[in-house]
Amino acid sequence: LPDGAGPGPLLVLLLGPAGSGKSTAAAAWPEADVVTPGAVPGPAAWWPSPGATPLRELHALVTEVEGRLARGRTCVVDAALTEGADRARLLAVAERYGALPVALVMGTPLGLCLERNAARPPHRRLPGGTVRAQYARTRDAVPGLRAEGFARVEILHGGSAHG
Ligand code: ATP
Numbered sequence: 001l002p003d004g005a006g007p008g009p010l011l012v013l014l015l016g017p018a019g020s021g022k023s024t025a026a027a028a029w030p031e032a033d034v035v036t037p038g039a040v041p042g043p044a045a046w047w048p049s050p051g052a053t054p055l056r057e058l059h060a061l062v063t064e065v066e067g068r069l070a071r072g073r074t075c076v077v078d079a080a081l082t083e084g085a086d087r088a089r090l091l092a093v094a095e096r097y098g099a100l101p102v103a104l105v106m107g108t109p110l111g112l113c114l115e116r117n118a119a120r121p122p123h124r125r126l127p128g129g130t131v132r133a134q135y136a137r138t139r140d141a142v143p144g145l146r147a148e149g150f151a152r153v154e155i156l157h158g159g160s161a162h163g
């Protein structure tokens with residue numbers, strides 16, 4: 001991982017479906033650097049659906065990230081951002097504040113994500129089809145992440161930032 005590379009902060013996006021290990025990987029950073037989906041921990045994110053982030057939630061996320069990057073703080077986003085248009089909003093903020101945008105993609109196999117999801121208590125469990133769709137969208141996005149504007153794209157195997 002780039003470790004405080006360059007003069008500016010990092011904007012780290014953790015990408016992967018529910019159960020892929022985003023929150024586990026996020027624990028490699030100081031808790032204060034991690035932007036999580038609202039105050040209530042729940043499955044996947046604010047938006048468990050694989051589609052575009054609802055506007056209000058996206059706005060809240062972008063505003064939070066912008067406030068942190070404007071102060072030169074590294075920002076680790078733990079949210080299932082499956083849509084390029086949503087990621088583009090954050091990339092624009094990173095560019096505005098000279099933050100280095102990094103994508104860390106959970107390389108966890110779909111079967112393991114599904115297993116973990118199925119093992120969760122019912123209120124934290126998503127429909128299997130949703131996990132599959134999140135997985136497919138993330139996988140399909142990977143080849144284009146550099147073109148989207150990420151300076152570094154890393155695939156994390158074993159779901160660990162140290163793996
Ligand atoms: P969600 O999108 O639903 O928040 P997530 O991507 O944040 O999911 P985690 O909650 O980090 O996923 O991980 C899901 C489960 O898998 C957890 O029970 C966690 O303990 C386990 N897990 C994650 N990473 C690893 C790992 N590297 N090795 C073993 N177990 C792991």
Ligand code: MG
Nearest residue numbers: 022023024044
């Ligand atoms: Mg999580």
